[in-house]
Amino acid sequence: MLSTLLAVNWEPELRGILTVVLGAAVWMGSIYLILGTNLGARLGFLVALTGLMGWIALMGTVWWIYGIGLKGEVPxxxxxxxxxxxxxxxxxxxxxxxxxxxxxxxxxxxxxxxxxxxxxxxxxxxxxxxxxxxxxxxxxxxxxxxxxxxxxxxxxxxxxxxxxxxxxxxxxxxxxxxxxxxxxxxxxxxxxxxxxxxxxxxxxxxxxxxxxxxxxxxxxxxxxxxxxxxxxLGSLREPAAYITIGSTLMFLVLCWLLHRRDRFVAENRARKALEQG
Structure with missing residues (x-):
């Protein structure tokens, strides 16, 4: 165990990969844990994923406008x-x-x-x-x-x-x-x-x-x-454009799924209220 920890601490590539993976897991996992305890496992995951896609779309838009972040080939x-x-x-x-x-x-x-x-x-x-x-x-x-x-x-x-x-x-x-x-x-x-x-x-x-x-x-x-x-002329902004377009499409699809679920819940509640009445 000690030799394994020393190897992780010595190898910069392995340490960097583990740092990114653990950081992403803690960042997204903590938010999903909070949403899951209040909304349920599946609904919490859907809401967390929708928020993530919206944040990536905003980040990609800024990258796209200013030519920063993930860049393509320079001219x-x-x-x-x-x-x-x-x-x-x-x-x-x-x-x-x-x-x-x-x-x-x-x-x-x-x-x-x-x-x-x-x-x-x-x-x-x-x-x-x-x-x-x-x-x-x-x-x-x-x-x-x-x-x-x-x-x-x-x-x-x-x-x-x-x-x-x-x-x-x-x-x-x-x-x-x-x-x-x-x-x-x-x-x-x-x-x-x-x-x-x-x-x-x-x-x-x-x-x-x-x-x-x-x-x-x-x-x-x-x-x-x-x-x-x-x-x-290169492709400086192409990676940011692909990220923005892809994440925006996924964000809209997830928003539609949340809206569709809310409609089903509202219809079920209305039907149950009529049956009880």
Whole structure:
């Protein structure tokens, strides 16, 4: 017995499971014990279960609104297999980013080729994200991770010069309610939301001992490279929504059962009163 208690005290997983089970049993069992002594075993259990489902429905509603509690997958950018890092402008058409090939050749300057890509993207409905927008910084970080994973650049060898996204991004998730789509708590379905990040390499800097490092400068002669990503909007509120909907349905069914029982009791009492009268 002593060895068993020591094992329970030492194993954190087992101790945590037992703590949750005992806490739930004491919490729900004590309420059921009080209701059972006053209403009877079956009716007390039905009332206790109804109250539990109502409490879970309220808790799930709060989780659903604020995105807390039991969470799903958070939004993040993901790679597109085989098309994440595009190192040549001509490959943008082959990767499916552009509808038509860009009219550039080997003699076209890197800046002119980047401007041609920008013009064609804007004509296809893409919009350039401002550097001050939060989406720019988030896409910049994700693009840097993908570039380093693919071995295209090392940290500190490149600069993100532009970020493009499909315009407007508000239509990517649905359904949304309200005149302007303000209520998006039910927007569980969404279309693929693509982002294109333009990257420019730095010039090779000469490092001298004892001197402060020189600020990196973009190499205008090197062609731009692109990172093609898809934005996964995740499922942050889906678990809370399922809990809320399921517990609300069970709460309504249990309330109907209690109402049905009250009607039977009232009819039986009325019939008994007529027979005695």
């Amino acid at each position: 993040e950018w993901k790679q597109i297999p085989g098309r994440t890092v595009i190192q040549e402008v001509d490959l943008l058409f082959q990767a499916g980013v552009l509808d038509e090939p860009v009219a550039v050749d080997s003699e076209t300057e890197a800046v002119a080729a980047a401007d041609a890509v920008r013009s064609q993207l804007e004509s296809q409905g893409w919009a350039q994200v401002a550097e001050s927008a939060p989406e720019f910084g988030q896409a910049q970080v994700s693009a840097g991770v993908f570039l380093e994973e693919e071995g295209a650049f090392e940290p500190g060898e490149f600069e993100v010069t532009a970020v493009y996204e499909v315009d407007p991004p508000a239509e990517s998730a649905y359904p949304k309610l309200g005149p302007n789509g303000e209520f998006d708590q039910l927007a569980f379905f969404h279309k693929p939301y693509y982002t294109l990040v333009e990257v420019a390499p730095y010039e090779d800097q000469r490092v001298e001992e004892g001197r402060a490092p020189i600020a990196p400068v973009v190499d205008e002669d090197q062609p731009r490279q692109y990172v093609y990503m898809v934005r996964d």
